[in-house]
Amino acid sequence: MADVTVRAPAKINLHLEVLGLRPDGYHELAMVMQSIDLADTLVLRSTADATIRLRSDSPELPSDGTNLIVRAAELLRSRVGLPELGVDITLHKRIPIGAGLAGGSSDGAAALVGLDALWGLSLGTARLHGLAAALGSDMPFCLEGGTQLCFGRGERLEPVTAAGAPGQAVLLIKHPEASVSTPWAYGRCRDLRGDFYLDAEEDFEQRRQALRRGPLVAALAGQGPLPHLRNDLQAVVEPEVESIRAGLDLLRRGPGVLAVAMSGSGPSLFALHPDLATAEAARAALAEPLAALGFVAWCCRCGGSGVSLVTDGSAP
Numbered sequence: 001m002a003d004v005t006v007r008a009p010a011k012i013n014l015h016l017e018v019l020g021l022r023p024d025g026y027h028e029l030a031m032v033m034q035s036i037d038l039a040d041t042l043v044l045r046s047t048a049d050a051t052i053r054l055r056s057d058s059p060e061l062p063s064d065g066t067n068l069i070v071r072a073a074e075l076l077r078s079r080v081g082l083p084e085l086g087v088d089i090t091l092h093k094r095i096p097i098g099a100g101l102a103g104g105s106s107d108g109a110a111a112l113v114g115l116d117a118l119w120g121l122s123l124g125t126a127r128l129h130g131l132a133a134a135l136g137s138d139m140p141f142c143l144e145g146g147t148q149l150c151f152g153r154g155e156r157l158e159p160v161t162a163a164g165a166p167g168q169a170v171l172l173i174k175h176p177e178a179s180v181s182t183p184w185a186y187g188r189c190r191d192l193r194g195d196f197y198l199d200a201e202e203d204f205e206q207r208r209q210a211l212r213r214g215p216l217v218a219a220l221a222g223q224g225p226l227p228h229l230r231n232d233l234q235a236v237v238e239p240e241v242e243s244i245r246a247g248l249d250l251l252r253r254g255p256g257v258l259a260v261a262m263s264g265s266g267p268s269l270f271a272l273h274p275d276l277a278t279a280e281a282a283r284a285a286l287a288e289p290l291a292a293l294g295f296v297a298w299c300c301r302c303g304g305s306g307v308s309l310v311t312d313g314s315a316p
């Protein structure tokens with residue numbers, strides 16, 4: 001079969017609420033996640049040597065079995081019981097690593113979709129979701145993309161209509177030296193807020209309903225103003241990382257900004273804007289202070305989809 005090319009978009013969290021602890025040790029979450037058009041590209045070529053090979057243009061990223069692309073390929077091959085399958089994968093990395101943008105999760109999701117096509121497996125959505133959920137809590141969202149309510153560990157999805165979404169673009173920034181460990185952020189959240197954690201399923205469901213019927217989902221459907229964006233991990237991380245505090249203050253000063261938050265466990269920060277032109281105008285207006293503080297900035301559209309096969313040769 002000819003090469004298969006897949007786009008792996010990043011995500012931001014428009015809402016991240018930590019509800020409590022689950023028996024499996026993960027946190028019960030209520031989130032709204034949004035795909036953005038900052039994306040990695042994977043090119044997959046079938047081989048006959050029963051080997052999974054990854055080459056990446058990111059020097060800081062391992063290409064061995066710790067890479068989520070390789071882990072996804074190995075899990076898929078073992079689950080279908082075809083050890084003789086082989087693939088050469090080339091990764092073009094654009095999403096900053098460990099940034100709260102699910103770059104690794106999206107690459108893993110892209111590997112599942114790309115290999116399903118390359119190896120002609122036709123596994124279907126449910127089986128791909130099962131494999132994704134086994135590899136990471138954010139990976140099922142990365143398969144579907146768009147705008148979704150995410151519950152459970154993050155793997156239970158409910159699509160949200162964002163037809164009238166006021167925030168169609170983001171000004172995204174990240175400090176190259178800042179890094180936040182996701183397990184650390186959740187552990188710190190438990191230390192600081194564990195006394196307020198819910199623990200009954202009916203209480204979890206009450207919070208899910210509040211989000212489904214709340215002002216954020218209404219605003220995304222074009223009914224009413226955008227509320228303050230809640231991220232419980234931001235409340236934990238922000239006091240510990242000066243560049244995050246400085247970055248959020250800067251983004252709030254951008255012209256035309258609608259709302260500002262940290263994405264996921266950070267350290268990426270974003271400002272929602274009505275459209276790409278407004279996001280770019282804000283980036284230009286903040287260019288000097290952003291550079292002075294050492295931030296890297298992107299302007300991205302909020303996208304309607306997750307991982308996707310590229311059939312028109314458009315992905316560079």
Ligand SMILES: C[C@@](CO)(OP(=O)(O)O)[C@H](O)COP(=O)(O)OP(=O)(O)OC[C@H]1O[C@@H](n2ccc(N)nc2=O)[C@H](O)[C@@H]1O
Binds near residue numbers: 135152
């Ligand atoms: C924080 C979030 C918010 O969207 O994203 P990022 O900031 O990583 O992008 C996610 O919850 C990250 O999802 P993901 O990166 O897939 O997490 P996983 O690999 O499944 O878990 C990594 C670690 O995070 C903690 N974890 C993750 C998910 C969850 N619901 N509860 C947790 O406590 C656990 O310590 C776990 O061992």
Ligand SMILES: Nc1ncnc2c1ncn2[C@@H]1O[C@H](COP(=O)(O)OP(=O)(O)O)[C@@H](O)[C@H]1O
Binds near residue numbers: 097108
């Ligand atoms: N293909 C990949 N791209 C980015 N990170 C990866 C990849 N494979 C494994 N990882 C590891 O996964 C972690 C980041 O996962 P990711 O889903 O990108 O989280 P975040 O949302 O914080 O960026 C990092 O510790 C990184 O080393």
